[in-house]
Amino acid sequence: MFDMGEMGKMLEGMQENADKLKGELASKTYSVKTGGGLVELSINGNGEVVDLIIDESTLTDKNMLQILLIGAINDANKMVQQNQQQSAMGMLGKMGNPFGGSK
Numbered sequence: 001m002f003d004m005g006e007m008g009k010m011l012e013g014m015q016e017n018a019d020k021l022k023g024e025l026a027s028k029t030y031s032v033k034t035g036g037g038l039v040e041l042s043i044n045g046n047g048e049v050v051d052l053i054i055d056e057s058t059l060t061d062k063n064m065l066q067i068l069l070i071g072a073i074n075d076a077n078k079m080v081q082q083n084q085q086q087s088a089m090g091m092l093g094k095m096g097n098p099f100g101g102s103k
Contacts, residue, residue: 026046030044030045032075032079034068034075039072042076
């Protein structure tokens with residue numbers, strides 16, 4: 001029979017794990033380089049830019065700088081999303097089947 005108390009405990013545990021995972025992801029830093037290192041961008045697990053280094057040689061070519069920045073931002077965001085997905089799948093895998101039966 002289905003036990004609502006057990007379901008509540010399971011949901012609390014899931015929330016605690018989700019909060020822990022969110023904190024772990026936020027503490028990570030992801031760095032990318034574009035244009036052979038002309039632009040270096042670092043973001044945290046929340047997708048917030050924490051560092052940006054731009055080579056001075058790019059400052060005379062606005063279009064090139066824009067392309068490099070867009071590429072760096074997109075690459076860094078992909079890294080964050082992939083890590084979030086992998087971490088979430090890992091968390092779900094550790095939980096097993098909450099409804100009984102085989103895994």
